[in-house]
Amino acid sequence: xxxxxxxxLKNLRVGPIDPKAEWVAENRRLLLTQIKxxxxxxxxxxxxxxxxQAWEWLSIFMxxxxxxRVVRPLAxxxxxxxxxxxxxxxxxxxxxxxxxxxxxxxxxxxxxxQVAMAIMMGNQNSETKLHIKLxxxxxxxxxxxxxxxxxxxxxxxxxxxxxxxxxxIATVSLQLTNSKDTALNADAAKDxxxxxxxxxxxxxxxxxxxxxxxxxxxxxxxxxxxxxxDLVNDVSVQAVEVLVAKHLEGDTSVSKADVTKALDKSLQxxxxxxxxxxxNVGEIKTIVDSVKIEIKDLTSDFKKQGGExxxxxxxxxxxxxxxxLVANQTIAAVLKTEAVSASVDKQVTAAQELLSTGDxxxxxxxxxxxxxxxxxxxKISETSLHSVQSLLPIVQVIKDNNPxxxxxxxxxxxxxxxxxxxxxxTAVLATxxxxxxxxxxxxxGTPIIKK
Amino acid sequence: MPGAKLDENKILYRLxxxxxxxxxxxxxxxxxxxxxxxxxxxxxxxxxxxxxxSEVFLKAWHYIQAKKEVKSFRGLLYSIARNCVIDLYRAxxxxxxxxxxxxxxxSDAGNWEKEFQNKDESQAVLTALKKLKQEYKEVITLRYxxxxxxxxxxxIIGKSRVGVRVTLHRAIKKLEEMLGRQI
Numbered sequence: 096x097x098x099x100x101x102x103x104l105k106n107l108r109v110g111p112i113d114p115k116a117e118w119v120a121e122n123r124r125l126l127l128t129q130i131k132x133x134x135x136x137x138x139x140x141x142x143x144x145x146x147x148q149a150w151e152w153l154s155i156f157m158x159x160x161x162x163x164r165v166v167r168p169l170a171x172x173x174x175x176x177x178x179x180x181x182x183x184x185x186x187x188x189x190x191x192x193x194x195x196x197x198x199x200x201x202x203x204x205x206x207x208x209q210v211a212m213a214i215m216m217g218n219q220n221s222e223t224k225l226h227i228k229l230x231x232x233x234x235x236x237x238x239x240x241x242x243x244x245x246x247x248x249x250x251x252x253x254x255x256x257x258x259x260x261x262x263x264i265a266t267v268s269l270q271l272t273n274s275k276d277t278a279l280n281a282d283a284a285k286d287x288x289x290x291x292x293x294x295x296x297x298x299x300x301x302x303x304x305x306x307x308x309x310x311x312x313x314x315x316x317x318x319x320x321x322x323x324x325d326l327v328n329d330v331s332v333q334a335v336e337v338l339v340a341k342h343l344e345g346d347t348s349v350s351k352a353d354v355t356k357a358l359d360k361s362l363q364x365x366x367x368x369x370x371x372x373x374x375n376v377g378e379i380k381t382i383v384d385s386v387k388i389e390i391k392d393l394t395s396d397f398k399k400q401g402g403e404x405x406x407x408x409x410x411x412x413x414x415x416x417x418x419x420l421v422a423n424q425t426i427a428a429v430l431k432t433e434a435v436s437a438s439v440d441k442q443v444t445a446a447q448e449l450l451s452t453g454d455x456x457x458x459x460x461x462x463x464x465x466x467x468x469x470x471x472x473x474k475i476s477e478t479s480l481h482s483v484q485s486l487l488p489i490v491q492v493i494k495d496n497n498p499x500x501x502x503x504x505x506x507x508x509x510x511x512x513x514x515x516x517x518x519x520x521t522a523v524l525a526t527x528x529x530x531x532x533x534x535x536x537x538x539x540g541t542p543i544i545k546k
Numbered sequence: 547m548p549g550a551k552l553d554e555n556k557i558l559y560r561l562x563x564x565x566x567x568x569x570x571x572x573x574x575x576x577x578x579x580x581x582x583x584x585x586x587x588x589x590x591x592x593x594x595x596x597x598x599x600s601e602v603f604l605k606a607w608h609y610i611q612a613k614k615e616v617k618s619f620r621g622l623l624y625s626i627a628r629n630c631v632i633d634l635y636r637a638x639x640x641x642x643x644x645x646x647x648x649x650x651x652x653s654d655a656g657n658w659e660k661e662f663q664n665k666d667e668s669q670a671v672l673t674a675l676k677k678l679k680q681e682y683k684e685v686i687t688l689r690y691x692x693x694x695x696x697x698x699x700x701x702i703i704g705k706s707r708v709g710v711r712v713t714l715h716r717a718i719k720k721l722e723e724m725l726g727r728q729i
Contacts, residue, residue, distance in 0.1 A: 097718055100725070103671050104690035114582040114596065122600050123574055127567045130607055134565065155555040158617065215556060216564055 155215070193236055193243070194252050206232075220283040223270045226263050227290040230327075233260035234297040237320075241304055250312040253301075257319050260294075264326050271333045275340070281349035284337040288357055291331035292364070298324040306480070314481065321477060325470050332459075332466055335361050339455045355450055358458050362446050365465040369439040372472035373432040379479045380425045387418050421482050428479045435472040439465055554619060561610050570610075573619060574603055580692055581623050587687050588631045598634065602627045621698040624688065628702060674724040682717035689714055 192198040206229055213222040233256050240253045267287055270279060298320055305317040335357045342354045442465045449458040554576075557569045581602055586595040605626050609616070616622055675683060688699045700710045 097722065100671070100718060100722055101690055103667060104675075104686060105693075107668065107671070107691050108583070112583050112586055113579050114592075114599070118596055119578055122578075122596070123571060126574060126600065126603055126607075127571055129604060130567045130570060133607075133611075134567070155559050215559060217560060217566075218564070 193239055194256060219270065219277045219279050223267060223279060223283045224286045226266045226270070227287045230260050230263035230267065231290050231294050231297070233257070233263060234294045234301075238297055238301050238304075241301060250310075250316050254312075254316050254319060257316070257323055261323050261326060264323070264330055268326070268330050268333060271330065271337055274337050279337070281338055281341045281346055281353075284334045284341070285349075285353070285357075287334040288331055288338070291327050291334065292360075294327050295324055295331070295364075298327065317477075321473070328466060328470065331364075332361055332463055335462070336459055339459050343455065351453070351455075354455055358446075358450055358455065358462060361462050362443060362450075362465065365462065365469040366439055366443045369432075369436050369465070369469040369472045372469070372476040373436040375476040376425070376428045376432045376479050379476075379483055380422075380429050383418065383422045383425050383483060387415070387422055391415060424482055425479050428475050431475050432472050435468050435475075439468050439472075442468070558610065558616055558619060562613060565611060570603075570607055573606075577620060577623055578603070580620075581627050584624060584687065584692055585627050585631060587683075587691070588628075589634070594634070598627065598630045601630050605630070618698055618701065620694070621701045624692070624694070624698070624702045628684075670725060671721075674721055677724065678717065678720060681713060682720055685710060685713050686717050686721065 192202045209225060210222070210229075213225050237253045237256045237260065240249050240256060243249055270277070271284070271287065273279075274284070302317060302320050302324070305313050305320065308314075308317075335354075338349050338354050338357055342349045342351060442461055446458050446461040446465065449455075449461060554573070557572055560566060560569050578599065582595055582599045585598045585602070586592070589595055589598065602623055606619070606623055609622065609626070675686065678686070684703060685699060688694045688702065689696075694702075696707050696710050699705075700707045703710070705713065
């Protein structure tokens, strides 16, 4: 029947009619050579306008005539209506949008489209530059979110944005790792280095803002920001590594001067971080020591007075024991950071020597070690700070009619009328006639605690 | 959209926006055997099939670079192949309709049939196919041997989908008559 005949016809697709494998391979080689000969010598500049590219891209997912005759006119109409109704009258509005703003989904959709197009084009360099740029945006958004006062749940939103930032950084890191196998060039690596330094600055500013808060969510976010900053630091060093490798392979787009400058910058950054951590821990120790002395004096005073103040003295003594524990921990932290700082100083000298002799490979390895040491010092500093903050909670001083001024070794502070003492870098103790001892210590400003 | 079609559309997008010979090489690898077979059935000789198949892919590259719309890359290749075969015979100042059968006789048509494993059945089908008029042979080859969709065949030979179905039905009926089978 007809079906049998059709089956027989289909069976005519047999091997012997296939072309010879040698011809297929040789013809392929000739064809691609001929095609290459028709192309310009220099890398072709894609002159297709971006908008046209977008419509071409759309034709991947739907017939080209549908994209051209239906979707495109509709999209144009939408833009016209939006502009006419002044819903979108500022091209920067979407760019500045933060999570929760009505334009934020449009901003993220645009970014995803840009990423998809970069992937479609197969241009590794554009893709890497885009990801580091998006990481920088997420960092800026996190900073702005935490500065907002009109929106609740800022910490949760900031934490979600940090996750996105980490994802972008992870992507960039992977692309740098695979740079030997892909077409990633020195220009992209320079971009990553530059942007990652800027991201680190933004994240440091975010950390500083979070220092004043002791809520659980903010402390957790602060740790998350620290971890992300470490990742960004690693990516920055990775980018320098790629530049060194490219230079040593003979890539003329990255000169020895470029590489030396990048290495030197990484070196200085790691060294100054280690020094800052050492100084921070030193300052924290000073505060703890001051508090220790005051508690000891007060305990002694209350005991002499006896009676009601004896109960206060007992509470104060317990408080003193806690402070002693923290003080001992702080001393240990000081010793560690001093040791790290000394080691870093030696390594910096060694790295500078290697740079001057042109041993770039060893120099980058030394810088990586310094970076790790610097991270360790920073962690010690943060741990010490959190210990002090948890020990000295922010509370409201309860006043009686006669507030009492207490002299301390670091200065005389009088209780203000509202009973709340805010201190910057000094330990202050205050008592009231009711005997409730409350202490407030708040660390404000930059990570270097100022007296 | 099926994965293979989506991948092909991605390659075509890249070829239009940032041409890369390696991307075109992927398309070549996908379709070279089909085009070769199609041309071989038309011209009956390996050498001519090789020449025309090479020409088909080069012309397809130029077509894409001219930014002309490509609804179906496979359809484009078959259209170009068909036209190349017609051009071949026009260049020899011979009528293509008559030539298709005669040319096969003059070339290695004998080898053409001998190359099939199940000679008795295949030989009968091939002999009958060879004697069909060009229009019928073409639609049968494209539909059942090359397994193209009706709308693709319609685009290649310049007929409507209904017209292709009607032609196919008549072609199969004719082939059955020639093979002496019951309808």
